[in-house]
Amino acid sequence: xxxxxxxxxxxxxxxxxxxxxxxxxxxxxxxxxxxxxxxxxxxxxxxxxxxxxxxxxxxxxxxxxxxxxxxxxxxxxxxxxxxxxxxxxxxxxxxxxxxxxxxxxxxxxxxxxxxxxxxxxxxxxxxxxxxxxxxxxxxxxxxxxxxxxxxxxxxxxxxxxxxxxxxxxxxxxxxxxxxxxxxxxxxx
Ligand code: CA
Numbered sequence: 788x789x790x791x792x793x794x795x796x797x798x799x800x801x802x803x804x805x806x807x808x809x810x811x812x813x814x815x816x817x818x819x820x821x822x823x824x825x826x827x828x829x830x831x832x833x834x835x836x837x838x839x840x841x842x843x844x845x846x847x848x849x850x851x852x853x854x855x856x857x858x859x860x861x862x863x864x865x866x867x868x869x870x871x872x873x874x875x876x877x878x879x880x881x882x883x884x885x886x887x888x889x890x891x892x893x894x895x896x897x898x899x900x901x902x903x904x905x906x907x908x909x910x911x912x913x914x915x916x917x918x919x920x921x922x923x924x925x926x927x928x929x930x931x932x933x934x935x936x937x938x939x940x941x942x943x944x945x946x947x948x949x950x951x952x953x954x955x956x957x958x959x960x961x962x963x964x965x966x967x968x969x970x971x972x973x974x975x
Contacts, residue, residue, distance in 0.1 A: 795818075795819040795836075797823065797829060797832055797866075798810055798821070799829045799842065799843045799849065801824040801847050802846040803824070809898065813898065815958065815965075817902075821836075825848055825849045829855075839866055840867050840868045842901075843888070845870060868888045868890075869889065869890045869892060870891045872892075909930075920952070921970065925955070926938075929952065937942045953966075953971075
């Protein structure tokens with residue numbers, strides 16, 4: 788179980804194989820995600836924990852995801868939403884954004900692009916989450932990418948910063964070399 792204080796995404800996707808693929812893919816890129824397969828479970832999860840972002844499939848078994856989004860969005864602390872769907876018509880994209888989504892990705896999705904867009908979503912000013920990851924006396928501000936130890940800023944190269952973020956997001960877990968290489972070298 789994740790520590791409820793750490794930044795996490797919620798993935799709402801009823802295709803178990805795809806959900807696992809996306810969950811593992813973004814985990815390799817430093818994101819922690821909880822997976823649910825229905826709108827009802829998404830509502831339950833959002834009541835029980837706070838999330839930095841929602842990754843939302845539109846074709847879910849228990850209702851219209853856009854109607855759900857419009858209804859839930861008014862809630863305080865509602866996180867930014869990335870719609871992930873096979874519906875690629877212009878009208879669908881507009882309806883999704885109008886319903887309150889912050890971004891829209893068409894399946895099949897490239898995990899690197901999804902991760903990059905999630906990072907962009909989390910960086911946006913005005914989003915509830917300008918998450919600062921804290922471990923011991925180390926603080927990582929994911930919005931400004933400033934690292935502090937005991938309050939003093941530490942200078943790191945861009946890749947060192949990326950590596951530190953990855954390790955801090957997955958603190959306590961073993962991070963395999965392949966996952967680090969994938970996360971740091973997105974473009975081969
Ligand atoms: Ca689906």
